[in-house]
Amino acid sequence: MTLLHDTISADGRKEGAGEILSIRGGRPLTGRVEVKGAKNLVTKAMVAALLGESPSILRDVPDISDVAVVRSLLEVHGVRVQEADEPGSLMLDPRDVESAHMEEIDAHAGASRIPILFCGPLLHRLGQAFIPDLGGCRIGDRPIDFHLDALRKFGAVVDKLPTGIRLSAPAGLRGANIHLPYPSVGATEQVLLTAVRANGVTELRNAAIEPEIMDLIAVLQKMGAIISYEPNRVILIEGVDRLEGYDHRAVFDRNEAASWASAALATNGEIFVGGARQPEMLTFLNVLRKVGAGFEIREDGILFRRDGDLRPVTVETDVHPGFMTDWQQPLIVALTQAHGESIVHETVYENRFGFTDALVKMGADIVVHPHGLQGGPRRVPRRNLEQAAVINGPTPLHGADIVVPDLRGGYSHVIAALTAEGESTVRNVGIIRRGYEKFFDKLAAVGADFDVIG
Template sequence: MTLLNGLASTDGRTGGSGETLAIRGGHPLRGRVDVKGAKNLVTKAMVAALLGESPSVLRDVPDISDVAVVRSLLEVHGVRVTRGDEEGTFVLDPADVASAHMEEIDAHAGASRIPILFCGPLLHQLGQAFIPDLGGCRIGDRPIDFHLDALRKFGAVVEKLPSGIRLSAPSGLHGASIHLPYPSVGATEQVLLTAVRAAGVTELRNAAIEPEIMDLIAVLQKMGAIISYEPNRVILIEGVDRLSGYDHRAIFDRNEAASWASAALATDGEIFVGGARQPEMLTFLNVVRKVGGDFDIREDGILFRRGGDLRAVTVETDVHPGFMTDWQQPLIIALTQAQGTSIVHETVYENRFGFTQALVKMGADIVVHPHGLQEGPRRVPRRNLEQAAVIHGPTPLRGADITVPDLRGGYSHVIAALTATGESTVRNVGIISRGYEKLFDKLTALGADFDILG
């Protein structure tokens, strides 16, 4: 099977969203996996190529379906995307950028939420943009109001239609003073991609400062942008008249690296994650150590394993430099095998514990508190939307018939099935291909015992 535009493996090892696995668990995962560029940077860097007046070269592009979606969206807008001189390299030529029909955009966007980030570049290039209804993982309300409010401050006219959102810039875009209510990654990316060619200076306060954001700033600076970062989450962007293409190697995917680390802890295995780096994973590595895991930092990656019996921990998700929300779901699988009571406070999304229902079915002792826990000390400010999961362990997991709900939860279900004794049937596995390159090949390399049922 293949994914969109032939971007995924053609060896039958990766497939569509309806794919089902039969997994026989209870065996440690051991071996090496390599991670490529971060999904959360690569897709945004591809959009940034729209702003250049010459071709861009992006390296270490992962073979995942989200990349295929963005490639398709770029191509319907006239950007020529070809493979470069090494594996995982794209050449993106925006010479023939043109507007696209709504039907084309809607068909190619699918469930992806990336089209919203096309707004700024398309307004600069064409003076207009259309964004269809947005999809994405069902992990809670992910409003785009931050995006639209920022675009309005740049001078964009926003018209909401039943089929989506139409934007125009009759007087062009100008610099603005923007203070985000929350350090949203997506809204920060929107401001960066819009401000670099807006007339004047843009000051962005309460910006997200994730490593992927810093890497996007590096991409834009290579293109000719003038961007500076000040303390307390303030980013200044001086608009320029023109930008050129870039040549950039993407930052590694720390979400995938953390996922494999949690798999090593959960299955009592040993996994070397090639391409992982210590600085971007500092917060995660601290939690690994607290929970009883061990790791070796090497020049070309990080080796993860248990350092003895796993211990209960309390984790609070937060924006960078806090513990990422994308890290908590795989970690919870490991926490089901930890001695004592662990608590995970989810403060970023309000509905990210739905995947635990399948874990309970498999034998885990997890109680979700839909309004969070009010008692106990906290370092991360409480939010109205937060939830908490209380995990009592260790509990043996047993095989079950489960269905993947979303990207990170789906990966976590696969790891839970590999941790459990007996056979599990895991359905809708193809959604995991949005963020994990060649998942089946990597599982095979680690000694996982599974069959693809179709």
């Protein structure tokens, strides 16, 4: 597997080279795409390899830029990374882990927020870690306070520098009692990656329980960790002295699967998503059924299509097992074609409706309420940061000139352009490569009409 090099697609295009797409929309997307391991698991499992005393093998690794960033960060810390015994698999050998210079870490991290998760493993292996200024998609405040507070409870010393944060553990790391203010996925991962080698027992309350978290626990258990899950979001971790490498096939990327499902609905097409599974998508499938989508669950994937006119729906994003925040953006594109008023309450991030400006420019009837909507039945408790989007449809979309703002919003813009009549120009599509493997090839596989012009 070649990570983040130009890939030549079947028709001679350079995958990953273009930053601008010219899209001619108005035709159904029909065909088959395959999804590999989840971005939100693969990158964390790669970091977990740092904890082992022997090499690890990770399978179904997608060829995306976030994986390339983590690979380069591992390599600057002395981890040897190479292709393993089958396509799409990596061997990660951490036996020669060493400290890296701040400048190297900063240069290789780019806009990624993944360096924060290196802290626990590096503190165990080297006694110190460095975090540069963190980037990521600009979808609202994503503070690292939960991470730093947890690391301090483990015994880490945190020093803030002009260029980032340096951490040390002069007395080693010890088990801790941690209660997260919010079931943050990143903070839960931080605690897991730190607690497995800490001295003593760690009790984590209000933990995230997403499928990717459960898969990370499976990875760590394969390495020799002792982790149990109790009711009401409580995870217990008994620290061990030594961990070995793992051999693991990553859980599929349910975010990408949901994105292609929404594309099928928006364009009135039919897309089979190979590798998708029902259990991890249960909540999403329930919403699709309410919207009027058809889906067939097969042994090797799920087929998505419309079953007649789309119906309006009210959705509240939430942590798992609720409706994922990453699902709402592509779904909103489909809801612009539903008959009636749909409402999406975003309760996870406070600035995730910025992408709708482009949809309105294309003809959508969407009104964003920056402080949410009061009243009405709710299942998810209100949060001070939440927003709401009201979508009235169906509205025909027309081509426009669009600039991609973030990963999921960018995918949604591409699907809106493919839904719209006429030609659209979508700029800054490189962001989409953070989470969608061989994106241009997959668009071609479902019949999209586009050119790479950048």
